[in-house]
Amino acid sequence: MAVGATMHTFAVQLADVDRGVYEELSLRVARHPSETDAFMMTRVLAYCLEYEEGIAFSEGISATDEPAVLVRDLTGALTAWIEVGAPDAARLHSGSMQAARTAVYTHRDPTKVAAPWAGKRIHRADEILLHSFDPGFVDAAAALVERRSTMTLSVTERRIYLDLGGTSLESDIHTRTAA
Numbered sequence: 103m104a105v106g107a108t109m110h111t112f113a114v115q116l117a118d119v120d121r122g123v124y125e126e127l128s129l130r131v132a133r134h135p136s137e138t139d140a141f142m143m144t145r146v147l148a149y150c151l152e153y154e155e156g157i158a159f160s161e162g163i164s165a166t167d168e169p170a171v172l173v174r175d176l177t178g179a180l181t182a183w184i185e186v187g188a189p190d191a192a193r194l195h196s197g198s199m200q201a202a203r204t205a206v207y208t209h210r211d212p213t214k215v216a217a218p219w220a221g222k223r224i225h226r227a228d229e230i231l232l233h234s235f236d237p238g239f240v241d242a243a244a245a246l247v248e249r250r251s252t253m254t255l256s257v258t259e260r261r262i263y264l265d266l267g268g269t270s271l272e273s274d275i276h277t278r279t280a281a
Contacts, residue, residue: 107132119258139244140209148207191222198225209240230280239273
């Protein structure tokens with residue numbers, strides 16, 4: 103945990119019908135003082151939407167050589183590099199070289215996030231998926247987060263249904279490639 107970080111605990115009921123993933127998760131998330139609530143919420147959503155055996159949050163801002171979320175197999179090999187926010191092209195290139203699968207989840211306008219990548223060298227850019235949500239969805243969810251939050255997250259036909267602290271929100275999951 104980073105110095106000065108605020109710990110948040112999420113009790114999550116996950117039902118991802120699209121992938122056949124049904125889990126109860128207990129997540130401890132350290133929010134660095136320089137991290138916005140929307141960025142932290144996007145990290146939590148990325149973790150849930152990518153959930154599989156071996157998934158973990160990285161050390162955060164202090165781990166400059168790791169993504170926000172990563173997946174390792176039983177041998178410790180990196181299998182998925184999952185960025186959050188608006189990573190630069192060099193970071194995506196590096197992540198794509200290290201892992202079989204690379205994805206980005208953003209709470210920002212995906213067109214503006216992807217614009218700086220144009221013309222830059224990114225390994226397998228056409229395979230890197232950029233996921234975003236309806237405008238305002240992440241901000242509305244972030245406003246509901248408390249130090250201890252209970253949430254139910256359902257995904258069906260690339261639509262996310264989120265109940266956070268008794269308030270229901272929903273959004274489509276928009277996906278495009280980095281290329």
